[in-house]
Amino acid sequence: MNAVVDLSRLPGVWRGGDLDHAAPPGLPTGFPLLDVQLPGGGLPRSGLVEVLHEACGIGEVSFLLGAMRLVAAEGRAIAWIQPPHLPYAPAIASAGVPLEACLVVRPATPEEALWSADQALRSGACGAALFWLPDKTDYAALRRLQMAAEAGRCLAVLFRPPAAASQSTPAHLRVLLASQDGHLLVTLPKRRGPPLTRPVPISVRAQPGRRVSGHPTLVDLSAARHAAAASA
Numbered sequence: 001m002n003a004v005v006d007l008s009r010l011p012g013v014w015r016g017g018d019l020d021h022a023a024p025p026g027l028p029t030g031f032p033l034l035d036v037q038l039p040g041g042g043l044p045r046s047g048l049v050e051v052l053h054e055a056c057g058i059g060e061v062s063f064l065l066g067a068m069r070l071v072a073a074e075g076r077a078i079a080w081i082q083p084p085h086l087p088y089a090p091a092i093a094s095a096g097v098p099l100e101a102c103l104v105v106r107p108a109t110p111e112e113a114l115w116s117a118d119q120a121l122r123s124g125a126c127g128a129a130l131f132w133l134p135d136k137t138d139y140a141a142l143r144r145l146q147m148a149a150e151a152g153r154c155l156a157v158l159f160r161p162p163a164a165a166s167q168s169t170p171a172h173l174r175v176l177l178a179s180q181d182g183h184l185l186v187t188l189p190k191r192r193g194p195p196l197t198r199p200v201p202i203s204v205r206a207q208p209g210r211r212v213s214g215h216p217t218l219v220d221l222s223a224a225r226h227a228a229a230a231s232a
Helices: 062-073 089-094 110-122 139-152 162-166 221-231
Strands: 047-052 077-081 102-105 126-131 155-160 173-180 183-190 196-202
Touching: 047 139, 047 162, 062 077, 062 126, 062 155, 062 183, 077 110, 110 126, 110 139, 139 155, 162 173
Parallel strands: 047 155, 047 173, 077 102, 077 126, 126 155
Antiparallel strands: 173 183, 183 196
16 A cells, blocks of 8 residues: 655645745744744744845845844854945944954955855854845856855855846745835745745844944954055
8 A cells, every 4th residue: 555645744845835834943033023924933044045125225234133143142153245335333233243253255356255155154154144246146156155055054145136036046035125114124035935925014223334433343354364465
């Protein structure tokens, strides 16, 4: 007699119309209305997440601070690779993310940026890596980053413009952000389950991506590298 196998009970398998409730526990964002819509109750601890947003400064980094705080509390680093602005240290510190856990890398070329992201993800030292890559980064390169994030058990967050929504992605989670009346509207075009098309409004702080003279800033590895080369 042939046994009937319930495929929905197998690891990594879920019904297309249902949220994947068997996903490993994630990193809560600190926004309950959003976390309940995320498989595992938060952002994945290992894997690629795409954040699509129109303009810089709407809170595209701020809504990640809760997960970053948890990562830092575990003693793991947070890499910022090619951010459009040097992260604003006072806002990050006030959110409970220790500055000594944050490393900023500014590669000289797109190829170096991709390599830096891959190395940060694979290292095992980073619990999260945020990176901004050229718009023309292809699927194969993103697939390598997805695999690197899984190998290093690292949350990989790639920031892209909304136009990237029409492109295929190996990311298990794609987040679309929009700003309205001082709130951040979050939809999930791709997740382990049906897309979330009804926006979840959350309130975030100002984007921690501005430099203010006189305040401490994060460790900019590229600047340190150039200073060392000049003194050699």
